[in-house]
Amino acid sequence: MDRSGTSRRTSRRTFIAGAAxxxxxxxxxxxxxxxxxxxxxxxxxxxxxxxxxxxxxxxxxxxxxxxxxxxxxxxxxxxxxxSMDVPGSARGGRRPLPAEHGFRFIPGIYHNLPDTMRRIPFPGNARGVWDNLVAPPEMSLARTGREDLRIPLPWPGHRPAELTLDEIRRALTAMLDTALGIPVHETAYFVNRVLVFLTSCDERRDEVWERTPWWDFIRAERMSHDYQRILAIGMTRNIVATKAEVASTRTVATLLEAFVFNALGRGADGPLDRILxxxxxxxxxxxxxxxxxxxxxxxxxxxxxxxxxxxxxxxxxxxxxxxxxxxxxxxxxxxxxxxxxxxxxxxxxxxxxxxxxxxxxxxxxxxDWMTGIQFYLTESAPLLHGHLNCVDSPWSLTAIQQAGHWPDRDFPADYGDGAVVDCLSVDISEWDRPGVLYGKTAKQCTRAEVAKEVWAQLKAALNDTGRTVLKDSALHSWFLDPGVDGLGTPHPTNEDQxxxxxxGTFHNRxxxxxxxxxxxxxxxxxxxxxxxxxxxxxxxxxxxxxxxxxxxxGSAAPRCTVTPLFRAPELEALKRHDRSRHRWGLPNAFDLG
Incomplete structure (x- = not known):
């Protein structure tokens, strides 16, 4: 299948017009x-x-x-x-610049949504719109004032990202910096807590871990700054838009468990990270x-x-x-x-x-609020080929540069006024913490101030170790989700929370x-x-x-298949043992307190 030829781009455009x-x-x-x-x-x-x-x-x-x-x-x-159009952005027969509430993320832990996508026809695709999924080969934890940690996402058929000698040096520096930033005993404790959850029976998860904050479960209060930023906050606020201090351990650890098995190729629909x-x-x-x-x-x-x-x-x-x-x-x-x-x-x-x-x-x-903003660039920034997580940013920013993931798109030829070559799509997960530029929360800022503050936080995370990744001169324009209104007033609103x-959330669903x-x-x-x-x-x-x-x-029609999250069969015996301990009022066998 030719995924980059003119015929495919033409069929896409014809189909899109017909679909509309x-x-x-x-x-x-x-x-x-x-x-x-x-x-x-x-x-x-x-x-x-x-x-x-x-x-x-x-x-x-x-x-x-x-x-x-x-x-x-x-x-x-x-x-x-x-996705949506940026009003008034189209010129010369091009389509408007593309915008969105937040970037799409369809990991391999999903099974039901991909099944639906396979059943939606798309010209040239044997498996419908599912074939429009692509897998970024890496991700990054972008640290402010420190080298960013680039993490490969191996999967059969993935082509490893090509790195320069300087990028290899920076990657090694980041790996060692992160390894030394979290003490060995803290790493061992976190691994133990993961094992406790993995071997916990459903009853313990529902009755105990559902009522235990993730912050308390991993004892983040007693740990180092890096432990808190990466293992506590990085897994909650930046990913699921909830606060580590109050987030249910059941929710956070269930997600972590699914991603671990996805990375190991167990029970996965596909790679860990997929986008359209x-x-x-x-x-x-x-x-x-x-x-x-x-x-x-x-x-x-x-x-x-x-x-x-x-x-x-x-x-x-x-x-x-x-x-x-x-x-x-x-x-x-x-x-x-x-x-x-x-x-x-x-x-x-x-x-x-x-x-x-x-x-x-x-x-x-x-x-809570988790809302997207897009920055349109006249020069493609030298970022990684995948998602980046700005774990030290006050507003818990995550982002992805999109044009490189859209192989059938010639961005300046297809969108906007011809000057924009890429879109940096950013999710803002924290709206109630002061920023670095104005000292105000995102809700207290005007829309223009939000854009300037996010840009400043991105630069703080990416332009901080001797190279300029984001240039002010390359910023063409920005677009903030229109569902957010009243910013900078006493009563801001968000239609898409x-x-x-x-x-305790689980018991109220x-x-x-x-x-x-x-x-x-x-x-x-x-x-x-x-x-x-x-x-x-x-x-x-x-x-x-x-x-x-x-x-x-009483219909005789076939029922919809509802595929559950993967359960590793080799852990079931340990979970049955834990069920007995839980009923006797005993802690999990791996729980060292």
């Missing part, structure tokens, strides 16, 4: 909503409320099983996973919408869900607001709420909450099935095997919601 047209047609035809779908000879009509990964997954699975589906989305299909080879909508979302439209799914974009009307033990309607601001009652046989939790729970009235107490418990779930995992027989939940807050706010969790929860709907209706 198909999506637009589906949206226009959806006025009248589920009522039209209900008249068709199908098992029943379903209103899917929310058009992010969870909603599109539910629509996909339901449509394949013959249901009439309409997806109601208030803003744009794809939700937080979508083009802007998200081009590589994934637009083809998905086009495929769903071909299956008969209807889309009502610009419709906002206001309330789930409840009576006689069932949902009687979804009260929505159309693009003109008129309230309407949408009726269907079944309803799948696929809204983010902070939006979904606003639509559940007292009667509905009383009908199922797990809905009220969702008020105890917490969200991220579920975080303080201790609802199931996909509710006590209301025609109402189902899908989203990354729903209880599924992957205990993390991820696209994989959103996808798995939607599959669980569809299965619950099929069970409730």
């Amino acid at each position: 047209a198909a999506g637009g047609t589906a949206a226009l035809s959806s006025v009248g909503g589920v009522a039209a779908a209900a008249a068709a000879p199908v098992p029943g009509s379903v209103a899917v409320l929310g058009g992010g990964v969870a909603g599109l997954t539910a629509a996909h699975e339901l449509a394949e099983r013959g249901f009439g589906v309409t997806v109601y989305e208030r803003r744009a299909l794809g939700g937080k996973a979508r 080879d083009a802007p998200t909508n081009e590589a994934w979302i637009d083809p998905w919408v086009a495929h769903l439209a071909s299956l008969g799914v209807r889309f009502a974009v610009g419709w906002t869900v206001r309330e789930m009307a409840y009576g006689d033990g069932r949902i009687t309607a979804a009260v929505v607001e159309d693009p003109q601001g008129t309230r309407r009652s949408v009726t269907a046989d079944h309803y799948v709420s696929a809204l983010p939790v902070e939006h979904a729970r606003r639509t559940w009235g007292p009667a509905l909450r009383a009908a199922d107490p797990q809905l009220a418990r969702c008020d105890e779930l917490h969200t 991220l579920l975080i995992h303080p201790v 609802p199931s996909a099935a509710t006590a209301v027989p025609n109402f189902f939940l899908a989203g990354d807050y729903v209880s599924v095997d992957i205990d993390l706010a991820t696209m994989e969790g959103a996808n798995a929860s939607a599959r669980a919601a569809v299965n619950a709907l099929l069970d409730g209706t």
Whole structure:
């Protein structure tokens, strides 16, 4: 397969145009909503409320099983996973500069989302949009005032990154600096804590480690600065946008366990780190919408869900607001709420909450800010070929330079005004800590100040050991996620917050099935095997919601496959032994205290 030829680029552009047209047609035809779908000879009509990964997954699975589906989305299909255009940035027949809520990261620990991606057709791809995934060969822990630690990500077929003699010198310096920065006894203690978790039974994980902060579990308070920055904060705030001091050990260590086995090639769908080879909508979302439209799914974009009307033990309607601001009652046989939790729970009235107490418990779930900003460069910065994690940055920045991962894209020829050659996409995970430039938190800064502060923190992490990686003269422009508003005022808002995992969160997660027989939940807050706010969790929860709907209706249609996280069989005997110790009130056999 020629992944860089002109024919492939042409087929991409042709397909993208067709996908946009198909999506637009589906949206226009959806006025009248589920009522039209209900008249068709199908098992029943379903209103899917929310058009992010969870909603599109539910629509996909339901449509394949013959249901009439309409997806109601208030803003744009794809939700937080979508890419978007920078307004007014296109010149000379090029497409607008690509932007996003945050860069996409689809690791090999995911199984359900990749399965869906394989079932989305894409021209020239034998395995659908899944073939649009590429694997960066390395990552970096970017240290402020110290050499950055470059970490290879080996995988069969990976071509090792080519290094200059100076880069080899810097890599060796960083490895030794990191090794010496964390004392041997601290390293040994951390490894022991990992072994404790790996051999802990499910009951101990759910009852003890779920209520133990990661910071306490690894005794970070007593350890060195490097131990705290890399092993405590680096694994929490920078990756899952939660604070090590309060994050559930169950959540953090489950993620660590999955990544360890992924790196060892155990139970993995693919390499540890995978990203898309083009802007998200081009590589994934637009083809998905086009495929769903071909299956008969209807889309009502610009419709906002206001309330789930409840009576006689069932949902009687979804009260929505159309693009003109008129309230309407949408009726269907079944309803799948696929809204983010902070939006979904606003639509559940007292009667509905009383009908199922797990809905009220969702008020105890917490969200925080993790938002992207893109910097457009007129010169490609000499960064690594993969993600970098600025572990010492006050705002917990992570980033990736994108053009090098988009082999079918000639960035200046395809996007913007012809001057931009690359996009440095950055995620800001900490919004409540003062920065280095203004001494203000990100929420206290204006949008322009946020951009300047992030740029300054990036330079502090990358331009700090005798070479200039980021040049002010190469900065063309920037774009901050429009979901953030009111920055620099007393009441900033963020429409796209991220579920975080303080201790006890696991016990407040609802199931996909509710006590209301025609109402189902899908989203990354729903209880599924992957205990993390991820696209994989959103996808798995939607599959669980569809299965619950099929069970409730007595359908003979095949159930969705929901693949759990990998469990190493060689550890099962140790976990059974730990189950006995836990029931007797004893600590894990490896727990040295």
